Amino acid sequence: MAVVALFVHHEHAEARDLALDALAWLIDRGHEVRLLADDASTIGRPDLVDEPESIVTGLDLAVSLGGDGTMLRAVRVVGDEAPVIGVNLGQLGYLTEIEPSGLHVALKRFLAGSYDVEARMLLDVEVGGSAGSDRALNEVVVEKTPEGTTVRLGVWIDGSFFATYAADGLIVATPTGSTAYAFSARGPIVSPTHRAIMLTPVSPHMLFDRTLVLDESAEIRIEVTGPRGAAVSVDGRPLGICAPGDSITCTRSAHSAHLVTFGDRDFLRIVTAKFGLAPR
Numbered sequence: 001m002a003v004v005a006l007f008v009h010h011e012h013a014e015a016r017d018l019a020l021d022a023l024a025w026l027i028d029r030g031h032e033v034r035l036l037a038d039d040a041s042t043i044g045r046p047d048l049v050d051e052p053e054s055i056v057t058g059l060d061l062a063v064s065l066g067g068d069g070t071m072l073r074a075v076r077v078v079g080d081e082a083p084v085i086g087v088n089l090g091q092l093g094y095l096t097e098i099e100p101s102g103l104h105v106a107l108k109r110f111l112a113g114s115y116d117v118e119a120r121m122l123l124d125v126e127v128g129g130s131a132g133s134d135r136a137l138n139e140v141v142v143e144k145t146p147e148g149t150t151v152r153l154g155v156w157i158d159g160s161f162f163a164t165y166a167a168d169g170l171i172v173a174t175p176t177g178s179t180a181y182a183f184s185a186r187g188p189i190v191s192p193t194h195r196a197i198m199l200t201p202v203s204p205h206m207l208f209d210r211t212l213v214l215d216e217s218a219e220i221r222i223e224v225t226g227p228r229g230a231a232v233s234v235d236g237r238p239l240g241i242c243a244p245g246d247s248i249t250c251t252r253s254a255h256s257a258h259l260v261t262f263g264d265r266d267f268l269r270i271v272t273a274k275f276g277l278a279p280r
Helices: 013-028 037-043 068-078 100-111 267-274
Strands: 003-008 032-035 061-066 084-088 116-127 132-136 139-144 151-157 160-167 169-173 196-202 212-215 220-224 230-234 237-242 247-261
Touching: 003 013, 003 037, 003 068, 013 032, 013 037, 013 061, 013 100, 032 037, 061 068, 061 100, 068 084, 084 100, 116 139, 116 230, 116 237, 132 139, 132 230, 132 237, 139 151, 139 247, 151 169, 160 169, 160 196, 169 220
Parallel strands: 003 032, 003 061, 061 084, 084 247
Antiparallel strands: 116 132, 116 247, 139 169, 139 230, 151 160, 151 220, 169 196, 196 212, 220 247, 230 237
């Protein structure tokens, strides 16, 4: 018997239907299914609710039913305690592996042991003040507050001062996150299995506006140096507001996200489809 957690997009009707279908398929075959409270409410199965702290105990697999946002939530909850299958609903996603029609086959293959696991780098973030710590699969963002203007952010790399940025913000991204917010700020596209940390300014008010691609072992410390505070978010989740003098430290995590794949995952094919790059 396998223990499977389902993570469901809360506003997508197809996700609800697919979750109920997967739930019935798994239970009919004697497997245990777990849900967080919001997901259980979404599909009307409060009897299967588990707590975030215990849902990973003995967990064999997490299944994300939605888009990249649902996948990020699943990875955040399970960490490296269990691999995650991503089912794509809607637009082509960078993190999701299979289409809805292939879910039963994917579950059969996983349960038969016919799958691979792709390890993705994570970032640990420690924030001064009251914001605390967190972990990112895509990125850590330090930026101006909604009511604010340009922020001044000093950057130290491996303990040495690098520069002070006057910008709308800074993005510290993993290779997985290179196709997320960092891309919209003109950062490079990096193969998701590569090991590196990217530092990308957002609308910098200065001559230097390029992304730094740093070794995976780099420690990046960002200090709010100007008179205005800065907002910190992790994978799109608000973490808190840093006051002048507070700092944010980002390092490679000792943990990894484990994404289930079936055969080679063709990242270049995904990029080609995403950007409509026609073959010659």
